[in-house]
Amino acid sequence: MTDQQEPMLHKVLGSTEKLIEATSGMEIKLPKPGRQSMRISATTNSIVGLGLAAFGLLTPHKWTLILGAASIASAVVMYNESKNCG
Numbered sequence: 757m758t759d760q761q762e763p764m765l766h767k768v769l770g771s772t773e774k775l776i777e778a779t780s781g782m783e784i785k786l787p788k789p790g791r792q793s794m795r796i797s798a799t800t801n802s803i804v805g806l807g808l809a810a811f812g813l814l815t816p817h818k819w820t821l822i823l824g825a826a827s828i829a830s831a832v833v834m835y836n837e838s839k840n841c842g
Contacts (some may be wrong), residue, residue: 763840765789794838801831 769786777783789797805827812821 761840763794763837765794765837766841789841791838791841794834794841798831798835798838801827801834805831 766788769788773784773786805824808820808824808827810824812818812824
């Protein structure tokens with residue numbers, strides 16, 4: 757990557773690869789998602805989160821409201837991470 761920093765997700769995957777190699781002796785390569793797949797994931801999380809939040813507002817199942825908010829927050833983080841992806 758040129759002037760952009762590596763996305764946090766790629767750093768975590770790299771650390772996981774090293775940990776697996778150190779503990780098991782096996783070398784593996786985990787797939788690192790690109791910008792498009794991260795944006796698709798963010799969009800999907802947003803849609804699911806909005807659905808869960810709406811369901812939580814309209815029914816007595818308020819725990820789905822919390823789950824929906826967490827999903828939306830995850831989508832925001834994923835979208836921001838996709839900006840760092842090359």
